[in-house]
Amino acid sequence: MSNSLFPVTVxxxxxxxxxxxxxxxxxxxxxxxxxRQIPTALLANRERYGYTFFTRPQLNLQSANIRAQRLFxxxxxxxxxxxxxxxxxxxxxxxxxxxxxxxCDPYNGFIPVLTNNLKSISGWDDYIAPTYTSDEGNYKExxxxxxxxxxxxxxxxxxxxxxxTRGDPIIYMIYTWLLxxxxxxxxxxxxxxxxxxxxxxxxxxxxxxxxxxxSNTFVRKILATGASFPITLPxxxxxxxxxxxPTNSEIYDFSIRFRCMxxxxxxxxxxxxxxxxxxxxxxxxxxxxxxxxxxxxxxxxLVIFNNRGYPRINPATYELEWYVSxxxxxxxxxxxxxxxxxxxxxxxxxxxxxxxxxSVGPSPSLVPLDLSVAAGYTESLIRTQAPxxxxxxxxxx
Numbered sequence: 196m197s198n199s200l201f202p203v204t205v206x207x208x209x210x211x212x213x214x215x216x217x218x219x220x221x222x223x224x225x226x227x228x229x230x231r232q233i234p235t236a237l238l239a240n241r242e243r244y245g246y247t248f249f250t251r252p253q254l255n256l257q258s259a260n261i262r263a264q265r266l267f268x269x270x271x272x273x274x275x276x277x278x279x280x281x282x283x284x285x286x287x288x289x290x291x292x293x294x295x296x297x298x299c300d301p302y303n304g305f306i307p308v309l310t311n312n313l314k315s316i317s318g319w320d321d322y323i324a325p326t327y328t329s330d331e332g333n334y335k336e337x338x339x340x341x342x343x344x345x346x347x348x349x350x351x352x353x354x355x356x357x358x359x360t361r362g363d364p365i366i367y368m369i370y371t372w373l374l375x376x377x378x379x380x381x382x383x384x385x386x387x388x389x390x391x392x393x394x395x396x397x398x399x400x401x402x403x404x405x406x407x408x409x410s411n412t413f414v415r416k417i418l419a420t421g422a423s424f425p426i427t428l429p430x431x432x433x434x435x436x437x438x439x440x441p442t443n444s445e446i447y448d449f450s451i452r453f454r455c456m457x458x459x460x461x462x463x464x465x466x467x468x469x470x471x472x473x474x475x476x477x478x479x480x481x482x483x484x485x486x487x488x489x490x491x492x493x494x495x496x497l498v499i500f501n502n503r504g505y506p507r508i509n510p511a512t513y514e515l516e517w518y519v520s521x522x523x524x525x526x527x528x529x530x531x532x533x534x535x536x537x538x539x540x541x542x543x544x545x546x547x548x549x550x551x552x553x554s555v556g557p558s559p560s561l562v563p564l565d566l567s568v569a570a571g572y573t574e575s576l577i578r579t580q581a582p583x584x585x586x587x588x589x590x591x592x
Contacts, residue, residue: 242415245407246515247313247355248506249306250472252424253397254375255387256287263384266374281308282368286375288476289387303505304476306400308364309357314448316404318353319418320458348421348457353402356450369428369451372398376424398424402453403469405508405515412494414513417465421457466508473505480505480518490524492517499527 210216215223220236229235261267270283275297284291284299285308291301300307325343357365376398378384386397399422406416429449459465474481479488492500497517504517 241409243407243409243411245405245411245414246403246506247310247316248403248405248469249309250304250401250403251288251306251476252286252372252400253288253387253390254286254372255385255390255397256283256290256375260384264374264378267371270371278362278364278367281364282371286368286372302477302479304472305506306368307502308368309355312358312360312365313355314358315356316353318351319404320347320349320351322347322460350454350456351458352426352452352454353420353423354450354452356448358448359446365451366428366430366433366449369425370430372425373428396422396424400424400453401472402455403465407515412514414466414508414515416461417469417508418458418460419465419468420453420455421459423453423455425451426454427452463510466510466513470507470510473507477505479520480507485518488521489518490521492519492524499531500524 206216206218210219215233215235217236223229224235224237256267256270258271261270269279272279274280275295280294280296281298284294284296284301285306288301291299322345324341324345326339327342328339329337331337359366375384379386379398385391389395390397402420402423404416404418405414407413408415428451432445432449433443435443435445470480478484489505492504500517500519500523503523504519507516507518508514509516
């Protein structure tokens with residue numbers, strides 16, 4: 196402080212006031228008792244709801260298996276721009292590699308349409324310690340102690356409410372999912388041979404919940420079910436009738452119940468397992484390939500790659516990273532004509548756009564991303580920063 200005009204800082208003055216140190220507020224609350232019971236400068240914990248990821252099941256939707264039940268015949272369509280083709284591809288990752296689907300990324304281990312259209316999810320169990328309490332004695336004395344494990348390996352149900360979009364993609368997906376589960380039980384349809392050999396249930400999904408920090412960058416909390424599968428579909432609501440309105444407003448959203456087995460909270464192995472899903476479906480995301488095949492998208496440019504990319508949780512920092520292929524990254528950067536031309540002011544403006552978009556929430560889409568708006572916006576930025584040139588305009592008679 197010898198080189199400063201003032202011998203103390205503002206925080207030093209706060210230390211000897213009733214407010215207390217601002218910079219050390221958190222540390223002081225950990226270290227000792229606030230015996231003066233003075234309101235502190237501690238900030239409330241703010242977190243974003245974050246993301247919910249559903250892993251893809253491994254249904255056997257090969258043509259021969261589909262032909263065993265006429266209700267599945269629409270899935271045989273060759274049109275890659277249909278909901279039927281999308282549902283078949285997303286529920287059977289093996290078939291997706293042969294169908295070349297337009298609407299489904301075969302290398303994505305999660306189901307984007309469920310994540311993008313999820314409105315709410317509830318029903319998670321809390322940790323409750325099982326206890327034993329002895330019988331009372333002559334003076335009603337008794338003792339109590341923990342008498343079991345708090346880890347939850349039981350079955351329970353959670354309820355997910357989804358936004359219903361045009362074409363009923365989620366309704367048709369869950370409809371197909373439920374039918375397949377039933378037909379496999381009856382023996383009408385068969386799982387893949389390796390599923391039978393390994394005694395593995397092929398229609399299970401795993402649900403991951405990621406609670407994010409206020410910047411939507413770092414994972415603060417994580418949980419995952421052991422395994423889950425859908426058990427309800429409110430299909431009857433679509434056939435209700437009333438003369439009071441020409442449209443059925445009851446189908447704007449709907450709820451699906453999932454039966455879950457077990458739950459894991461706040462275990463770092465979930466980060467490894469989450470990343471493993473991405474690596475299994477996309478070999479380019481594996482550690483030995485990621486540096487050469489993929490590009491981590493900078494936060495300022497995430498808006499350009501919205502609805503594209505593969506998630507990865509950094510085990511060291513808990514940052515939720517998004518990667519795209521090097522080819523896609525270079526292609527899009529060239530497309531919007533900003534590669535190597537963004538200065539600090541441009542990046543700041545892009546971050547502002549990204550922040551505004553994230554405040555509204557993800558925009559679900561099953562069609563390829565239209566970059567015309569982003570391209571026009573970015574080109575306008577470049578034009579405003581480029582040196583002005585005088586151009587001679589021909590006169591007209």
